[in-house]
Amino acid sequence: MSLSDAKLRAILGKPYQGKPELSDRDGLGVRITPQGTITWQWRFRWQGKPCRLSVGRYPDLKVAEARQLIPEIRNVLSNGTDPRLYWKHRTTQEGMPTLKDICEAFLELRAPGLKPGTVAIYRSAFNAYLFNAFPGKPVERITMSEWIDFFDSIAKTSRVTAGAMLKHVKAICNWAIRRQMISNLDVLQLRVSDVGSPSKVGDRVLTFPECHKILAELDKSRATTTVINSIKACLYSGARISELLKSKRADFDLESMVWTVPAQNSKTNLPVRRPITEDLLAILQQQWSLYQSEWSFPAPNEHRKPLGVASVNKLVREIRARMDIPHWRLHDFRRTLSTRLSEVGVLPHVTEKMLGHVLGGVMAVYNKHDWLDEQRTAYDRWTLLLTPAC
Template identity: 80%
Template sequence: MSLSDTQLRAINGKDYSGPAELADRDGLGVRITPNGTITWQWRFRWQGKPSRLSLGRYPDLKVAAARALIPEVRNALAGGTDPRLYWKHRTTKAGQPTIKDICEAFLDVRAPGLKPGTVATYRSAFNAHLFNAFPGRPIEDITLAEWIAFFDGLALQSRVTAGAMLKHIKAICNWAVRRQLISTLDVMMLRVGDVGSPSKVGDRVLTLLECGKIWRELDKSRATNSVLNSVKACMLTGARISELLNSSKQDFDLESMVWTVPSRNSKTNVPIRRPITPALLAILEQQWQLYGSKWTFPAPNEHKKPLGLASVNKLVREIRERMDIPHWRIHDFRRTLSTRLSEAGVLPHVTEKMLGHVLGGVMAVYNKHDWLEEQAQAYKFWADKVLGEVMGNVALL
């Protein structure tokens, strides 16, 4: 039954012992305290969970005025904006969103459509550099001079980081403007070159001698097998480390000897098929025997979870500091495999499939072949070279 002003006037400001909540329509209703304080509220679902938004008190907000607000907050919800954040921004200057508010709203809306690793990367960057920037300040009140000073401070540590944070800020602010959470900001006029530098494209290609040294250093390490084997598998396959860490036993078909990276774990959002070579199989069998987990590389202390990238990066930093070779990263294994195999005559479309890249042009549309046999031959050649170098009995490529 719909509410009326006559009904609410009879309750307002008087002792009340009736139901704590009375419904109107379209999710609108009132909450009533024992002393007769009446507050309008709107019920809705946000990310699958029941939520409510307080719209104001009666009689400041009469029945007709409260009902007139519902299409507005419904439109915010339909546009992917949390109605509570929208209302906070709309009603008071003090409630205008901060950088942290906008970042969290962005993640709330975008996270369901992104890969977990991408969300984790966003959260890590926001937590490190943005959540505590200009605390409590409405984002629309931050001047361009203040933004420039902020980025200049980041650039003192790393110009690449400053440039990356500007790109994040501009993407988030554009998103917030499109959803009418904020107005256009002056910071959106800045370019990466104004405050920092773009990220560098890596060019490090390891030699076989260096690969052998890294493998032997891994064997000396006291890290857990799960961490050690993930780095070795990355060197042998040229796969993205995330593809290995998120792999489960069911991704490996031992009858056809094919490893399929499902689209949810693929950067390109399409499945990747690679042959399982004897060298990789040896690592897989050791992992499955040691841990008995559904994850190929489970976390050391929690076998129900996959190994985290932080553990791998920590190991790489530790062994890198002990080695007398130029700086390298685990991602360099991909460039190394592709370069060294190309030098050995392996065709580009084969190495591209080994790396999990999508072929360009017409081939991407019509050619769905994975060249598994050619991949297997190339992988065997590479593994023989690497393991031979580990044992010290192979000529350099």
């Protein structure tokens, strides 16, 4: 039976020997002590377990007022937020989340739906800049001038980093607002140009003599074979280094000579199929003969794990320092493959497939063809171009 103010007034502040809990509706009810103290509570299930949330006392909160709270709290639950956490933030300033609180909540609740590499980027940025910013201060109490000072301090070292941190802050704050953890913030009005600079789009395209020099330096290197081979495979295939390092033997079908990058290893969240060229096959066969591992490029000292990108970047820095050519990085290999093959007549849709890109417009929706034969021909052309003239 639903509760009424008249019924609760008759109980309030008097010795009480009835049921300790009385139900109203929609999970709302009251808990009554033997002394007649009445507390509103809402019953719900969180992660499969029965829970209850105290939302106030009677008569501070009348029956109609208590009922009006339930849709708000139920909506929070349906959005995947623990109502107890939300209520604490809503009712006490001490419980209002700090920037670190919402960063941690983001990593806990959002991370399972993201790729490990993306989570690692967020975690690194949070550790370096956000976890220790504005310690103990509720994020809703941070003024615009404080935000600007914060980003300006980062911009003194790097305007690009300041812009990147603003993007991170806006992403997690918008997420927290949608989850009803916080209300709207002034910082969301800022643009990257207000506090820093956008990251630069690379434009470095290697010449073939430069590619030949890089391969020669790799051959002279005394680094671990798997690190050297991963860089060579990156140049020969035009694949992302992450796709290579996460590749397993099972991804390479030597019968059809096709390498399939699983969706979980692809930046586009779609499988990528490429032909296995002779150069790539030679590298893979050497790797498989040297390392008894499911990974094609295992860590040298722990074959049960894939090689880390830090080891690859370390070798890139070492050989780059010995070379008399302009600055380059691994990602430039992809731009070089696309540009140089276009120069010799390879069609754009073929090079896009070689790079693992999603085709634009209507083609992305209706055309699922991978052009493997055309890719194979283009890779043969690429191999010839990478071979130094005798």
